[in-house]
Amino acid sequence: MNILEKANEIINDRLEEKERTYGDFSKGMEKAAVIASVFCDKEITASDMYKCMVALKLSRESFFHKEDNLLDAVAYLGALNNYINEKK
Numbered sequence: 469m470n471i472l473e474k475a476n477e478i479i480n481d482r483l484e485e486k487e488r489t490y491g492d493f494s495k496g497m498e499k500a501a502v503i504a505s506v507f508c509d510k511e512i513t514a515s516d517m518y519k520c521m522v523a524l525k526l527s528r529e530s531f532f533h534k535e536d537n538l539l540d541a542v543a544y545l546g547a548l549n550n551y552i553n554e555k556k
Contacts, residue, residue, distance in 0.1 A: 471535065475543040479550065494551050518548035 469477075479493075490496060497514040504512040525541035528534070 471539045471542055474539055475546050478539075478543045479546045493547060494554060497547075497551065514551060515548065518544050518551060522548075 494514065497517045501512050501514045501517045504517065521544045522541050525537045525544065529537040529541070
């Protein structure tokens with residue numbers, strides 16, 4: 469299975485399993501955005517949080533290749549797309 473298929477499985481197919489462990493993914497990013505906004509003393513959106521997570525994964529990849537870095541980056545991009553579509 470390639471990383472795109474794995475990312476789809478993580479974000480779309482196992483959503484119920486993830487929600488039991490971590491809560492709703494979109495709501496979690498919204499809460500993280502509120503916390504980051506207070507911490508940084510400026511507004512940070514949930515969309516910003518997804519983008520920051522992609523940046524973090526790509527930063528890690530720049531130091532050492534690990535397929536999980538790329539998988540997570542792609543998964544966060546997919547989740548961002550879902551989030552944007554949910555908000556329409």
